[in-house]
Amino acid sequence: MFKLNLKIALRNLWKNKGFSLINIGGLAIGLASCMILLLYVAYEWSYDKQFKNNEKTYVVYQSVVANGKTFSWSWTPNVMARDLQEKFPGVKYASHSTYPRLNLITVGENKIGSKIVFADQNFLKILDYKFIKGNPSKVLKDINTVILTKSFAEKLFGNEDPINKTIKLENQDVLIVEAVMDDAPANSSIQFDCIMPWELFVKRENWAKEDNWGNNMCLTLVQLKDNSDFTKANNDIKGIYKRHNKEITADAMLHPLTKWHLYGDFENGKSIGGKIDQLKIFLLLAFCILLIACVNFMNLSTARSERRAKEVGVRKAIGSTRKSLVSQFFLESMLITFIATVLAFILVEVSLPYFNNLLNIKLIINYNNSAFWLLLFGLMIFTGFVAGSYPALYLSSFEPIKVLKGFKIKTDSSVSVRKILVVGQFVFAACLIICTVVIYQQLNYIKNKPIGYNQSNLLQIAVDGKLRDQNKLELLKTQLLKSGAVTNVTFFSSDFTEGGNNTTNIEWEGKNPNELVSFNHRGIGYDFAETIGTEIISGREFSPKFLNDTNSVMLNESAVKMMGLKNPIGAVIDFWGNKLTNVGVVKDFVVESAYQKVAPMIFYLNTKDNASMIIARLSPNQNISSSLAKIDELVNQMEPNYPVNRKFVNESFEVKFQDEKLLGTLSNWFGGFAIFISCLGLLGLALFMAEQRKKEISIRKVLGASTANILTLLNKDFIKLVAIANIIAFPLAYVIINKWLSAFEYRVSISAWPFVVAAGISVIIAVLTVSIQSVKVAKANPVDALKYE
Incomplete structure (x- = not known):
């Protein structure tokens, strides 16, 4: 049975090449857009999660009330780590280190500015980087030693073994290379070229020798023995500043390492979000684009309902059950989804270099990752099921006697459903247009706002x-x-x-x-x-x-x-x-x-x-x-x-302005894809309406109606749908964009202009899309539609 259904599905695809191409193309673009956005979200989500005990690792933050606001940052005193290690039983390791700083490294005539981290031994126990050469348990003990990353070692020594070779720091300190480690992963918050002992930093910076609770000058990392100790440790650490210096009003807290990158915004000493808000937008965008592509498939499939009605009638008459017909239509949907997925893979691989250049990162598809294939399979099944659900249930519901006798299929309900789906597509498209316009207005407003000095030259x-x-x-x-x-x-x-x-x-x-x-x-x-x-x-x-x-x-x-x-x-x-x-x-x-x-x-x-x-x-x-x-x-x-x-x-x-430019650019690109796919959905409804009103249009032509009259007649209904979509989209977009703007003290006021642009673009798109099909119908010979009457 499966083999027969597959043959029928392939035959239908080949027979209706135009519909198949639009269906597959729309789904492929939707899937490709969704995959790229999900790859980016997964990359950002994976920040700092590559370490073995990442879920037990925390960054120490301090919060201080000043100027009527609470400021929180991850700068702490040099004595914080030692105090935590000695006096807090729930702490397994505590480490202090500098943030990466640019220093000169010299090997012979080779002089390179490099990012250096000065750290203690616990730094490498908490962040278990992979060592290529050298013993991780013995490094950073001697003051005149250094650990190089693989790529930096190659810059300095080429293909030679760097172990026990010397480098010079700032033309002063001669250091022996004691180990080589893998480069810090790109999705790690701490990026560096080499690690040097903390004692070397203290030797070079005399002021760092003093135990000063008022001098916040380093990064403190903590690894707990067990996460069940977190609440107690976090409560105990809160008053650590006051216990050592009553004049210091700051409070300390533990912030999860895995949230350091995504949850960087604090309010009243509590993490309230950050880049995670941008990822939520991209996740919603990915889901909506895929949903629009599925809606497209529904519209185009049911637009062919009249042509497939007799097929359903004949198959039911010779004994096919509704269950077998539903299976047939779902198989067609899955087949189209599979082909679209293959095409989506090609689109993703072709476009990834551009997006990597745009995002300044390196997104790749890990084909060896079983979780990736599992997710892809789930995405494909979800897409095929959602896209094929309405056509399968609708087409399989036709009554064979009425269809075979030539009885006109009642299409009112299906048209209503399709209209609702098209309105939904354009609500999303209009929201995207409004949000993108406001993002660019805000970016230009800030960039052109007086900054108090002259940047030129x-x-x-x-x-x-x-x-x-x-x-x-x-x-x-x-x-x-x-x-x-x-x-x-x-x-x-x-x-x-x-x-x-x-x-x-x-x-x-x-x-x-x-x-x-x-x-x-x-x-x-x-x-x-x-x-x-x-x-x-x-x-x-x-x-x-x-x-x-x-x-x-x-x-x-x-x-x-x-x-x-x-x-x-x-x-x-x-x-x-x-x-x-x-x-x-x-x-x-x-x-x-x-x-x-x-x-x-x-x-x-x-x-x-x-x-x-x-x-x-x-x-x-x-x-x-x-x-x-x-x-x-x-x-x-x-x-x-x-x-x-x-x-x-x-x-x-x-x-x-990097984050806002990125948000604007990605909204532009994927908003464009969403609008394009929405146009295909509108085209599907236009095809269906033209098919249903073919005889009406022919009679009107015979009675003297011009092509312009018919185009006006057909476009009028669709402009109503777009108008309804805009009425729904405007308040929704206003709430979304107003919430986004509230994060900025300097922000553009929301004017009517973005809403006018969204309405204008959506109406123009609708008219052009519908007119492409309507002109063909309006210019058709009425005899072809009326010769059997």
Whole structure:
């Protein structure tokens, strides 16, 4: 029986090539879109889950109330790990490490800037990376040793065995390679090229020797003996700061390592979401696109109901049961789904390189993974069953006597169901259009919002090696200005577009002693305001004319507002116990999140060799390439042992919009696919309606109706369906997009424009889709439809 049904199914596919092509194409695009989105979601979901005891591993966070808000971050004191290891019985391992930092590694003439993590031995017991060479239990004991990743070892030594060979760190410390490990997986939150002993970090950074509960400077990881200890450990760790220093108001908490990547947003000291919200959107998008493809199949299959009615009637007359007919139609559905799945695989493999480039990751289909095949089989069965359910139940319900006598099939209910399905498709399509338009409006609004300084031709150069000497920096500044490659030069204590140091240890006259206020603080050089193109609101900026500026500070507008200073110029600020005088107020400018309000900021003069960046404004009168070459030459002359590490500020700033750009681009692509598939569904309904009204249209033509009259008649019903879809979609889209926008302090207001665009596009799509089929029917010879009457 199965063999006979398969033959019939194949014969029907071949006989109706047009329908089969549309059906298979629609399902293939739907399945391919769903598979790519699921691959991306699975990749993001797998972050930090490759370690053996990942479910028992936690990142220590601290939460502190300041500026009326609760801030949470995974920076902790260097003594946190030791205290947890010694005094908390539920803790199996506790580790402290630096976050990956860029340092120079030298082997002979080979000089490479690499990401380094300084860590203790417990770091590798908690995160069990795979070792290729060396003994994992003996590493990081000797201060002058290093562990290299496989790819970094190949960069340094090629195909040679790196074990026991030496490298030089920052042209100072000679280290012996004691082990080689696999590269950190791409879906790991901690990315590095090599690991060095914590003792080496302490040796290089004298300040790190002090046990200071007020200095949050490292990452602390904890692995519990059993997850049943979690509640007790989390409650006990909460007051760890106060137990050691009563003046510290921060609380500590354990955040699961497996949620570190996806649940990065905190509110009132509790994780409320993060990138997981984006994944939920993509999961919903994947499901809806697949559902639209299934709805498409239903519409197209039932559109052929009149042609297949006699087949059903004959088969029932010669003894076929409804159960066997249902099996027949489900087999056809499964066959089409199987072919569509094969085609979807081809589409996915062809498009994956593009999406990998877009997402800057490496998505692959793991054909050796049994879970993948199980999921795919389940997806195929689900698709085939959902897509074939309505056609199977509807077509198998025809009564043979009425069909064979030529009795007209009642189609009112089937048409209603198809109309509901088409409305559902266009509700989703309209929602996608509205959301995509608002996402792009929000992105453009933030990108074009004044940021308080001029990014154009603004360059930042990392301060390395000998350049850390203040005298060398001043000499380089003079040479850069003299070369004509730049018009202005200043210094900054951190990456200009990234987060940096902050403190609550600032006092001023009139401050509420019970209020904790967090300030960003940055060291700057002379000519800072002029170089970055910002404005001094009142007072002045630091100048070599004023020798006492080492005892001065500058505030931004947000700081003045937060402090409630009516006369900020001359105000005395207690900054870490030093009495400093405010000499100027700088206009607010964005250095961290472009989506949040500018934080209170205090600036001091860079005089203690603590500048991390040279900020330079390129000359508009010089060729950019020649200016950059001149800058590289001068920096190399001053410090030949380090490669020049420079980048344009606007390039760094652009990275801030990566998640929103990704969301917008993927919404664009898969929204387009959803709309295309919806058009196929509309085409299916148009085919059905044209088939049903063929004689009516012919009679109207005989009575003098023009092609335009008939097109208007046929399109009118479909425009009504699209209008209903938009009426349903508008409030739904408003709720969704309003919730998404609520996460941003700076956000665009929701205007009527996205809704007008969605309505316009959906009506145009509907009219064009229906007209393609309607023109064919309207121009047909009426004699062909009426010759049997």
